[in-house]
Amino acid sequence: MKVAFAAAVATLSLAGGVLANDDLQKLISDSKNWAIPTGDYANTRYSKLNQITKDNVKNLQVKWTFSTGVLRGHEGGPLVIGDMMYVHTPFPNIVYALDLNNDGRIVWKYEPKQNTNVIPIMCCDTVNRGVAYGDGKIILNQADTTVTALDAKTGKVAWSVKNGDNTDGGKGESGTNAPMVVKDKVLIGISGGEYGVRGHITAYNLKDGSIAWRAYSMGPDKDTLIDPAKTTHLGKPVGPDSGLNTWQGEQWKQGGGATWGWYSYDPKLNLIYYGSGNPSTWNPVQRPGDNRWSMTIFARDADTGVAKWVYQMTPHDEWDFDGVNEMILVDGMKVDGKAHDVLVHFDRNGFAYTLDRVSGDLLVAKKYDPAVNWATEVVMDPKSKEYGRPQVVAKYSTQQNGEDTNSTGVCPAALGTKDQQPATYSPKTGLFYVPTNHVCMDYEPYKVSYTAGQPYVGATVSMYPAPGSHGGMGNFIAWDAAKGDIVWSKPEQFSVWSGALSTDGDVIFYGTLEGYIKAVDKDGKELYKFKTPSGIIGNINTFEHKGKQYIAVLSGVGGWAGIGLAGGLLSPDNAAKWHGAVDQGRAQGDEAQVVGTAGLGAVGGYAALADFTTLGGQLTVFGLPN
Numbered sequence: 068m069k070v071a072f073a074a075a076v077a078t079l080s081l082a083g084g085v086l087a088n089d090d091l092q093k094l095i096s097d098s099k100n101w102a103i104p105t106g107d108y109a110n111t112r113y114s115k116l117n118q119i120t121k122d123n124v125k126n127l128q129v130k131w132t133f134s135t136g137v138l139r140g141h142e143g144g145p146l147v148i149g150d151m152m153y154v155h156t157p158f159p160n161i162v163y164a165l166d167l168n169n170d171g172r173i174v175w176k177y178e179p180k181q182n183t184n185v186i187p188i189m190c191c192d193t194v195n196r197g198v199a200y201g202d203g204k205i206i207l208n209q210a211d212t213t214v215t216a217l218d219a220k221t222g223k224v225a226w227s228v229k230n231g232d233n234t235d236g237g238k239g240e241s242g243t244n245a246p247m248v249v250k251d252k253v254l255i256g257i258s259g260g261e262y263g264v265r266g267h268i269t270a271y272n273l274k275d276g277s278i279a280w281r282a283y284s285m286g287p288d289k290d291t292l293i294d295p296a297k298t299t300h301l302g303k304p305v306g307p308d309s310g311l312n313t314w315q316g317e318q319w320k321q322g323g324g325a326t327w328g329w330y331s332y333d334p335k336l337n338l339i340y341y342g343s344g345n346p347s348t349w350n351p352v353q354r355p356g357d358n359r360w361s362m363t364i365f366a367r368d369a370d371t372g373v374a375k376w377v378y379q380m381t382p383h384d385e386w387d388f389d390g391v392n393e394m395i396l397v398d399g400m401k402v403d404g405k406a407h408d409v410l411v412h413f414d415r416n417g418f419a420y421t422l423d424r425v426s427g428d429l430l431v432a433k434k435y436d437p438a439v440n441w442a443t444e445v446v447m448d449p450k451s452k453e454y455g456r457p458q459v460v461a462k463y464s465t466q467q468n469g470e471d472t473n474s475t476g477v478c479p480a481a482l483g484t485k486d487q488q489p490a491t492y493s494p495k496t497g498l499f500y501v502p503t504n505h506v507c508m509d510y511e512p513y514k515v516s517y518t519a520g521q522p523y524v525g526a527t528v529s530m531y532p533a534p535g536s537h538g539g540m541g542n543f544i545a546w547d548a549a550k551g552d553i554v555w556s557k558p559e560q561f562s563v564w565s566g567a568l569s570t571d572g573d574v575i576f577y578g579t580l581e582g583y584i585k586a587v588d589k590d591g592k593e594l595y596k597f598k599t600p601s602g603i604i605g606n607i608n609t610f611e612h613k614g615k616q617y618i619a620v621l622s623g624v625g626g627w628a629g630i631g632l633a634g635g636l637l638s639p640d641n642a643a644k645w646h647g648a649v650d651q652g653r654a655q656g657d658e659a660q661v662v663g664t665a666g667l668g669a670v671g672g673y674a675a676l677a678d679f680t681t682l683g684g685q686l687t688v689f690g691l692p693n
Contacts, residue, residue: 125595142157205219208246323346505536574594
């Protein structure tokens, strides 16, 4: 009887998961909604809506606005499910449910109670990248790593669990990424690479918040959920304890490899895809070896978490080139005449990768900004011992130049040729439209000791526009992922830090740090722009309500590029004080006093932002005239 009962419960549980997934899949496939933070499981950020076209987009006008009541950087974007919109904020991570039938009337508001001690440990502003929906619940990943499921109708807490440890004496973990619901599970990552955390991705059961599986970025096979005989790297089995044997001693326990970016999912293969971040510390001299599996693309079974394949893009990272940017899935792309179901990834390191997402084979790896100089190429010959590895230029190697040596003119800067701001793919043109940074840096590593819960950075960084170029700090580009070519590039004064959107109306949208939402056609010609109240680092999306198409975006300058403005650091007095504190802390060997070093490097380069925008948190909804 016990066996039969257990089997019946398992069957019911599985059926519930399938039904929940079917419901979400239907919502995602209906372009009237924006039911998942990435737009769809493939991460394309493409909408089939086409009322707004390249011919009438010039007529867009503001329909209504909503103030979030919070300053600091507003990344991510709202969800739209039927007649409801769900809006999130940076810390304290308020969630609003808004009634689209009544110009955004607040149906409910949830404001979690969080200890403000989490604010100083958040590397590069107090951002949050959005909430997720599944099984009638809104899932919030809070700054303090609490994962909370809210009833989508009432806002009442259905369940709540702790995903990390950032309490006094804890590890310095925090939560910034948007959850993703897959089948009967919700996927949650972890932030804190600058505190020496060990990155992990965790699948929680959507029904009650219990853990289904957790996979670490490095460590023994049982922790990384890697099968040494079946999990492959560029077609070859990784072998036993691959997450240990490229680390010195027990450094892997503070290995970094945080998972604060975006996830994608292939229902046919039942695989999820995501990237891991930089190894800890930023000083490469202190951690010899390839430091696997930091800086890695993972393909994992959605049910078990077991890795099918991995690919490490930047072995032994020397520049803080996190690998967490989105993985965009496209079917049937022809590369060298052969069709592949591919994964396309624009890495922080300045290379754009096209891989066969079934096998993990590397198909294309090319620079998507001409300024990239830290490596000459990625070796593409499978017969070479260097296959898949970037060829590092000695002049820009912080490892080879050594501790206490300032490596100058490294491109891109630590914030990458693109950070987490998502690109978009249009199946109509076959091109990717990519928000990019056009920024270089000076990078000086120094020795640092690990203390749990304290910063574990070990480098000072300064950033500036790429020399000998258009003078700005960003480009919005069109990319051919089959060939590895830039089709066109539109210069911007500052980094393009917003997520892009493409539509069936032949319009591509993006936002700027000055606060403009812009629309361009497939050739990059600007069709429309409107300046919102604050800089845009949010992700633009679209939805339909009562037969009309709308465009929505969160304004609120901040994030890494805008940390100087968001953190009040741009005045000469404040900047001088912070620089002084960093210098003093480094001289005394007190890494705790160097809090914010990661963000500090961007302050000078983006100082001019204060002449164009100011703080504010606002949702703006656009539509065509009635």
